Amino acid sequence: MPKPKKTTAKNNAIAPADNASPQKDNSSAVADSKESVVSAILRPALSLFLISLVVAGILALVYNITKEPIAQALAREANRARQSVLPAAVSFETKMAPGGETYDVAYDAAGSVIGYAAQTKAKGYGGDILVMVGLDPDGAVLAVQVIACSDETPGLGQNVKKESFLDQFAGQRGPFALKKAGGRIDGVTSATYSSAGTAAAVNEALRILDSVRTKGGLPS
Amino acid sequence: MTERVSYLRELTKGFLRENPTLRLVLGTCPTLAISISVTGALGMGAAATAVLLCSNVVISALRSVIPDKVRIPAYITIIAGLVTVVQLLVKAFLPAIDAALGIYLPLITVNCIILGRADGYANSHNIPAAACDALGMGVGFTGALCLMGAVREVLGAGSFAGHSLPFWGTTVSPILIFLLPPGGFFVYGLLIAVANRISQKKGKPTAEEAGCAGCVCAASCPDGKKNKGGDTA
Known part of the structure; x- marks a missing residue:
């Protein structure tokens, strides 16, 4: 529910005169918008960053483990092809x-x-x-x-x-x-x-x- | 007791009732492309099932951590990572399967079944349920793919899983069109019709009705939500 919260905060900040007690509402709006920045931008960005980091780490690990077998499989395949024309x-x-x-x-x-x-x-x-x-x-x-x-x-x-x-x-x-x-x-x-x-x-x-x-x- | 029954339901729903290929009509691109032989179909089904199982479990485990706003990029990152892991392992240890699947192996990343199950099921269910769902869907996908592969290979190439058949294919020449894209659509359409017919007999909803819950947009679609609720009930 971050979206509606953010809109309210913005409206309050832009038009404080519409409110009966602008002073008090304004301060809560600032706190609100700070919180919404965290929940709307920082949290998604951070979690996406962490997921990418973990995935990249796993990929690096698997790549290193499979590097040697893949090279061997390719060499075997090349050898098989050569052998098939020169038995x-x-x-x-x-x-x-x-x-x-x-x-x-x-x-x-x-x-x-x-x-x-x-x-x-x-x-x-x-x-x-x-x-x-x-x-x-x-x-x-x-x-x-x-x-x-x-x-x-x-x-x-x-x-x-x-x-x-x-x-x-x-x-x-x-x-x-x-x-x-x-x-x-x-x-x-x-x-x-x-x-x-x-x-x-x-x-x-x-x-x-x-x-x-x-x-x-x-x-x- | 009720838990166990519902897990069994989650597992078996992918076999026919909500078969991803024949009832939800998801992942049709690899289905049509790879189903020209039984061997290719089996390899594709196994690889996709492995990825689906891992992605459903991971996404179900992270369902409270991943913010709603970036869930699709997060899912795609996880799925692409898993597919690359599977691809590297297949290349290293099963090069024959890698040669048979070619470009369709990395393309599992964009297989709608996997993203569809991630967004339509795994992100709102616990890990065992998501694993059952993935296994059922994977088996359903593999089964449908193998069925299509068998029909197309037998009729189109006169062989089964690479072994040539005794009479068909030698005395009578095979019907080549079944190996070509149009033949794929013919067989696919007929199999969907058969699956619909079987389900209708049982009084189950048709493909269009069942399909909405598996849709990627189901979460934001009121009809989808309604159907999803019906599924899990």
């Missing part, structure tokens, strides 16, 4: 391409290079399509995996995740284009943009990895 790899080394993109070199147990992997994205129908491409040392595609395409239409564009589409890249050399555009990739039915986006992302990965392969020199 034979025992270890990976992340390197920087001349253009600033990162890529991975895959080694077998003996320590020789058995392939390369790069993660790239290209525009699909609804948003970016994220793919992981694995390449053998000769430059032929080993496997392609779609890491994320959550903005594509479910049931249509999201079918680019299916093996029947992605297997068309395996064992081939780029660049890739859809059959509609004179290439050899059979696009997913009713999902030309998503299919073309996936092919474009694969081409981008090939571009990055080819520059690395020819520059870095191949293990014979």
Whole structure:
């Protein structure tokens, strides 16, 4: 009930002449308005401040506890994606391409290079399509995996995740284009943009990895 | 004895009688968006229930401390904090659920069910009652979401919880529209109709009548107050 109290106090302060005993009423009005300032502004502000402070403290605590597991989960996820396109790899080394993109070199147990992997994205129908491409040392595609395409239409564009589409890249050399555009990739039915986006992302990965392969020199 | 009966009532009212999704029609955005698969629906329901339970308990505990004037910002701060905690925990320990829910996990913050229960129930009831209410509402939300997810996934993708079904989906091609937004509205509308029909048989008020008490504005709305009084009586 702070609101009506405040209004009365204001009215009294503005028009004290209307009152029979202005002196007495005035002083009580001042006390009243002081009290209403506390209850109308200070108390809400203070309690909101305290709630925010406690929430921020809890968040800082939880953030610190979960920081390490989240980093581990992300690393596991990245490793799983690399492993899915280069199943034979025992270890990976992340390197920087001349253009600033990162890529991975895959080694077998003996320590020789058995392939390369790069993660790239290209525009699909609804948003970016994220793919992981694995390449053998000769430059032929080993496997392609779609890491994320959550903005594509479910049931249509999201079918680019299916093996029947992605297997068309395996064992081939780029660049890739859809059959509609004179290439050899059979696009997913009713999902030309998503299919073309996936092919474009694969081409981008090939571009990055080819520059690395020819520059870095191949293990014979 | 009467206390126990009323707690049981508070718990079960969210299952069907005042189901937040089907009767109060709250939190429809995540409902329509996430109900394309049973797994996603279950994850969303569990995360929202956890947040709802914590927020109802905290807000009920602080109900005499939080000034009326700043109650909505205070609730939002508490709910957003809880959602972020849940998000961090899910990211750290259940990354698969995080990937399935995507942006809808942080958006639990603005889920109307949670703010609606905070302002419509938790701030005027004691902690055990608020916890019962949250559990009931959470289970009701999860159940409705899973039901919608099952219908849409089976008809639209020909699978159930990621496992493809034997005949449907291979011999007969699935009905894609059930996965798309229009299909979501079709299924949602039909489920609301079914829930209304069941409740009508029992002689309970329809969705519009029951919905007013859950409204965010219920506290300042004379009709809402009347209904809220009726709920708790």
